[in-house]
Amino acid sequence: MFVRNAWYVAAWETEIGNAPLARTILNEPVVMFRTPDGIAALEDRCCHRALPLSMGKVVGDKIQCGYHGLEFDGSGACVRVPGQSKVPPGAEVRAYPVLQKYGWVWIWTGDPAKADPNHIPDWWWLESPEWKTIPGRDGTPMHLEANYLLVSDNLFDISHLTYVHASSIGADSIVEFAPKTERWEDEKRVKMSREIFDRPAAPFYQKAGQFRGNVDRWIMTTSDLPCYLASDAGSVEVGTGITPGEVGPERGVEMKIMNLPTPETETSTHYFYSHCRHFHIESEEWDEIYRTQFTAVFEEDKAVLEGQQRRMSEFPDAREIDINADAPNIQVRRMVDEMIAAEQAELSGARKSA
Numbered sequence: 001m002f003v004r005n006a007w008y009v010a011a012w013e014t015e016i017g018n019a020p021l022a023r024t025i026l027n028e029p030v031v032m033f034r035t036p037d038g039i040a041a042l043e044d045r046c047c048h049r050a051l052p053l054s055m056g057k058v059v060g061d062k063i064q065c066g067y068h069g070l071e072f073d074g075s076g077a078c079v080r081v082p083g084q085s086k087v088p089p090g091a092e093v094r095a096y097p098v099l100q101k102y103g104w105v106w107i108w109t110g111d112p113a114k115a116d117p118n119h120i121p122d123w124w125w126l127e128s129p130e131w132k133t134i135p136g137r138d139g140t141p142m143h144l145e146a147n148y149l150l151v152s153d154n155l156f157d158i159s160h161l162t163y164v165h166a167s168s169i170g171a172d173s174i175v176e177f178a179p180k181t182e183r184w185e186d187e188k189r190v191k192m193s194r195e196i197f198d199r200p201a202a203p204f205y206q207k208a209g210q211f212r213g214n215v216d217r218w219i220m221t222t223s224d225l226p227c228y229l230a231s232d233a234g235s236v237e238v239g240t241g242i243t244p245g246e247v248g249p250e251r252g253v254e255m256k257i258m259n260l261p262t263p264e265t266e267t268s269t270h271y272f273y274s275h276c277r278h279f280h281i282e283s284e285e286w287d288e289i290y291r292t293q294f295t296a297v298f299e300e301d302k303a304v305l306e307g308q309q310r311r312m313s314e315f316p317d318a319r320e321i322d323i324n325a326d327a328p329n330i331q332v333r334r335m336v337d338e339m340i341a342a343e344q345a346e347l348s349g350a351r352k353s354a
């Protein structure tokens with residue numbers, strides 16, 4: 001089960017060209033295509049004889065089914081049936097609310113009346129000229145054979161950096177400093193912060209910051225539930241202050257990683273991410289480092305998450321234990337469960353009164 005009344009990223013805007021794009025979102029097959037007004041997202045199943053509309057083609061501002069040529073506009077209405085003058089009643093497919101923001105196409109699979117654009121988090125740095133953004137995987141999602149909350153777990157428990165990413169962003173010192181968990185029940189937000197003082201810089205930060213000695217380091221991840229995860233990380237000269245959002249080159253380096261794991265099914269995810277940095281923003285060399293080295297870092301995570309999912313699917317009732325570092329993840333999962341339960345209660349209340 002998923003939280004339905006939420007925006008999820010369905011695609012990078014640049015993925016949608018002249019051809020229909022098919023993608024399963026929260027177990028629902030969706031086809032997206034460009035119209036003169038923007039982007040449309042429809043149920044990917046023709047209401048005539050069920051052919052996926054994504055197997056057809058875009059004709060003007062409509063999508064034409066590839067079997068018998070029925071045409072649908074961006075609202076999902078069938079507007080043409082070849083060979084007959086009338087469109088039969090009920091000839092329509094479901095249309096999803098969509099909007100474009102930060103270079104992504106966001107889709108709403110819940111109650112359309114609740115599709116408020118203000119639910120999308122304010123990630124201002126993605127539009128700031130003082131930050132440089134590099135889309136992950138050249139503007140395509142990573143396909144992950146794992147549940148989307150395993151991505152959330154991964155980003156909140158950064159003790160894994162020491163073991164999974166030892167050659168780049170890992171450092172033994174991370175596990176010496178305990179994480180702090182904060183949560184905001186009304187806003188549906190959880191934050192994990194880990195601050196590391198006076199330790200050698202990890203290889204990636206040393207290359208970026210050219211530090212003379214030890215550094216103070218931080219990694220903080222905030223999740224606006226169900227799954228908008230913004231990580232802020234950096235390293236500064238010892239004692240100069242951990243002040244996310246305000247680190248200039250005289251003290252160190254700071255970056256953010258935006259993570260949007262959209263459920264495909266219960267056990268697979270379209271993982272959209274991008275990197276923003278607040279240092280060397282004009283440097284093509286650093287653009288390339290993010291394109292290549294961070295792709296390798298994400299591949300390291302992919303292997304771990306998919307390994308977990310395999311065993312979890314094989315042994316769904318097996319016992320798991322918790323450790324201290326799981327505190328933020330436990331909060332995230334509890335709050336997501338509560339959001340789902342609240343939606344279900346509302347739906348069953350509505351059914352009873354209908």
Ligand code: FES
Nearest residue numbers: 046048049065068
């Ligand atoms: S199945 Fe789509 S037009 Fe017949």
Ligand SMILES: [Fe+2]
Nearest residue numbers: 154164165301
């Ligand atoms: Fe990782």
